[in-house]
Amino acid sequence: MNLKLLTRNKNVIKGSVLFLVLFFGIYQAEKEFPTLVNLSIIVIVVILLLLSFLKKKSIVAFSNRVFFSIAMLISVFYYLSTLFYKLLDLNSSETFIYIVLVIFLIVAILIIIIFQIKLFALFSQPRIRGHFTFASFLIISTIILFTHNLYPTKKALINDISGLFTGEYIDFVHRKSPIYSSFEKLRKRSSNEELIKLLDHRSPSVRCYAFIGLISRDEIDVYQILSQNLHHSDRVTTQYYDIWGEQKVSDIMLEYGLSKLNETEISAIDSLIIWNKHDLAYSDDVFLRFEPISSYYNKIKEVALNNSSSYSIIALAKYNRESDKALIKAYLTKTTTRDQLIGLMAVRFFPSIGFMPIIKEMLDKEIQKKSGFDYLITRELYNTLVQYKNYESVEILNKIFETIPDTIKCEPATIKKSKRFTSSETIDEDTTSMEGYFQERHQDEVNFVFTEHTESMWLALKKYPDTIYTELLKKIESTAIDTVSLNAYLEMTN
Numbered sequence: 001m002n003l004k005l006l007t008r009n010k011n012v013i014k015g016s017v018l019f020l021v022l023f024f025g026i027y028q029a030e031k032e033f034p035t036l037v038n039l040s041i042i043v044i045v046v047i048l049l050l051l052s053f054l055k056k057k058s059i060v061a062f063s064n065r066v067f068f069s070i071a072m073l074i075s076v077f078y079y080l081s082t083l084f085y086k087l088l089d090l091n092s093s094e095t096f097i098y099i100v101l102v103i104f105l106i107v108a109i110l111i112i113i114i115f116q117i118k119l120f121a122l123f124s125q126p127r128i129r130g131h132f133t134f135a136s137f138l139i140i141s142t143i144i145l146f147t148h149n150l151y152p153t154k155k156a157l158i159n160d161i162s163g164l165f166t167g168e169y170i171d172f173v174h175r176k177s178p179i180y181s182s183f184e185k186l187r188k189r190s191s192n193e194e195l196i197k198l199l200d201h202r203s204p205s206v207r208c209y210a211f212i213g214l215i216s217r218d219e220i221d222v223y224q225i226l227s228q229n230l231h232h233s234d235r236v237t238t239q240y241y242d243i244w245g246e247q248k249v250s251d252i253m254l255e256y257g258l259s260k261l262n263e264t265e266i267s268a269i270d271s272l273i274i275w276n277k278h279d280l281a282y283s284d285d286v287f288l289r290f291e292p293i294s295s296y297y298n299k300i301k302e303v304a305l306n307n308s309s310s311y312s313i314i315a316l317a318k319y320n321r322e323s324d325k326a327l328i329k330a331y332l333t334k335t336t337t338r339d340q341l342i343g344l345m346a347v348r349f350f351p352s353i354g355f356m357p358i359i360k361e362m363l364d365k366e367i368q369k370k371s372g373f374d375y376l377i378t379r380e381l382y383n384t385l386v387q388y389k390n391y392e393s394v395e396i397l398n399k400i401f402e403t404i405p406d407t408i409k410c411e412p413a414t415i416k417k418s419k420r421f422t423s424s425e426t427i428d429e430d431t432t433s434m435e436g437y438f439q440e441r442h443q444d445e446v447n448f449v450f451t452e453h454t455e456s457m458w459l460a461l462k463k464y465p466d467t468i469y470t471e472l473l474k475k476i477e478s479t480a481i482d483t484v485s486l487n488a489y490l491e492m493t494n
Contacts (some may be wrong), residue, residue, distance in 0.1 A: 154194075157186040162203035165236045165252065172242040187213035192220065199229060204236035208252045215257055223265045226257040230269070230278050247281070254282045275299060277308050287311035288345075292318045310342050317346035325354060332358050337374060344380045351387040359385055360396060366453075367400065373452060382453075382460035389466045397457060397472055455481055462490060 160182035170177045187195075190213065198210035211229065215222045232249035239245075247255075258266060270286045272278075274296065288311055290300075297319055303312040304327060313331055316324050328350065331343030340362070347355045359381060366378050385393050458476045461469050477483065 154186060154189060157182045157189075158198070158201070158203075158206055161186065161209050162201075162206050163237075165205040165208050165238045165247075167240040169241060170239050174241060177239075183209045183213070187216065192217065196225075199225075204232070204234050204249045207232060207249055208236060211253045212256050215260055222257055222260045223268070226253060226261070227269060227272055229253055230272060230276065230280070233279055250278065251281045254280070274303070277303055277306075279308060283309045284311040287315040290315040290318065310339070313342060314346045314349065317348075317350040320350050320352075322352075324350075325352060329355070329358065332362075337377060340377060341380055344377075344384045347384045348387050351384070353388075353392075356388070356392065363396070363400065367449065369449075373449075375452070375456075378452060379456045379459060382456045383463065386460045386464045386466070386469065389468055391468070394468055394472065397469070400453060401457065401472065401475060451481065454479060455486060458483075459486060459490060462486075463494070 161179055164179060166177040166179045168177060168180050169175065186209070190198075192214065195210045195214045199207055199214075201207055201210065207229075211225065214220050214225055230250050230253075232253070235246050235248055236252070237244070238247050238252070254269075258269070261269065270289070273280065273283055273286050274290075287300075287309060290296075292315070300312055300315050300319075301324070303309055304316045304324075310331075313327055317328055328343060328346045331339050331346065332355065334340060334343070344359075347359070362377070363381050363385075366374065366381065382397075385396065454476050458473070458481060461473045461476070
């Protein structure tokens with residue numbers, strides 16, 4: 001390389017400095033966005049290659065032999081350094097294949113350099129040599145891009161899994177999730193220590209995948225890892241098949257980890273959640289399953305009073321203490337369906353006679369509804385009522401069963417006031433026809449309400465059987481209810 005030529009040609013010096021700065025920046029960016037960087041390099045090379053064919057002095061100046069030689073050396077150094085850096089990132093099973101690829105790349109570069117030297121001797125026009133240099137650069141970039149995608153670095157794989165959390169399959173066609181595939185590659189290449197370190201990663205999904213990767217290994221103490229990671233309350237967007245949602249990180253860890261624990265370890269996890277007041281969806285299951293222990297009472301009441309978990313009121317009800325009735329009553333009298341359901345479930349475990357008037361009132365409201373039936377509330381009301389197992393509850397159930405048609409009030413037989421009459425329906429204008437029309441519609445309404453309540457009653461009596469309700473059960477079964485479907489529903493929900 002002639003030093004005088006370098007000093008004379010300002011374009012060469014400027015271009016060399018530009019490329020040094022450019023490739024230093026690319027090298028840094030490649031660590032975070034390898035595929036994007038390599039694609040960008042190829043696009044830039046293709047554009048410059050096309051521009052070099054134009055008959056413009058400025059473009060021809062870019063084709064100077066020294067400039068392209070420097071650019072080629074810098075690019076080769078950059079790519080080779082990243083290749084060998086990546087070799088350190090692979091496990092033993094992948095290293096051999098990757099070494100072959102690197103050797104192939106080095107041989108390709110040497111062949112290109114040899115041909116370039118020969119072409120420099122044959123052609124005096126720098127543009128022709130410049131075209132060849134660009135073409136060589138393009139070939140090398142393509143090879144590197146292929147190897148980058150074939151064996152991405154661990155950092156690239158962590159990047160891939162740092163957004164959405166998915167199961168192994170996604171979409172309604174159950175195709176393999178590319179994110180999960182990246183996780184599987186990362187799991188194979190990472191040691192236990194590396195995965196444990198990722199449990200503190202800033203990305204919620206990376207923490208979830210790191211946990212799943214760890215517990216898949218036999219030598220890992222799943223209880224120890226899970227018990228130390230119950231504090232992750234940040235949320236991550238999830239996709240299982242074609243269902244999207246959002247979950248807390250520790251809830252996902254519990255979902256995958258509990259199946260690998262024995263009953264003693266699960267009980268210990270439940271205790272940790274109660275005592276440390278972890279705000280998780282799983283906490284609801286813990287309080288629902290909770291068996292009252294005298295030493296836990298104060299902690300349970302503290303959680304209930306602080307509203308840390310609504311389901312704690314159910315656990316509190318299991319102690320059957322008169323001092324807690326006010327807390328349970330507060331849930332029964334709230335307006336939201338969720339709170340009322342929690343209150344009713346609490347009464348199921350503490351069927352105090354003091355709650356009976358509230359339950360009767362709630363049942364009356366459900367029977368009188370013309371629309372907006374709340375099936376969850378209706379079924380939970382009957383589940384709660386049959387817990388009393390006394391003659392008062394039998395009397396209430398019998399009265400509902402026998403008098404539903406009489407308790408439902410028909411709306412005035414006026415077309416303008418009717419909420420059920422639509423413009424697509426026609427009836428005669430005479431009074432007789434109008435009355436007949438509304439009687440028919442009212443009967444449909446009665447049948448619907450009767451069926452809903454008798455089915456809910458039957459489900460409750462079958463789910464919580466007691467001899468005191470035997471006669472009522474026989475009466476219900478003498479009607480035309482679909483016991484086959486209801487039995488299937490019971491099996492599914494139990």
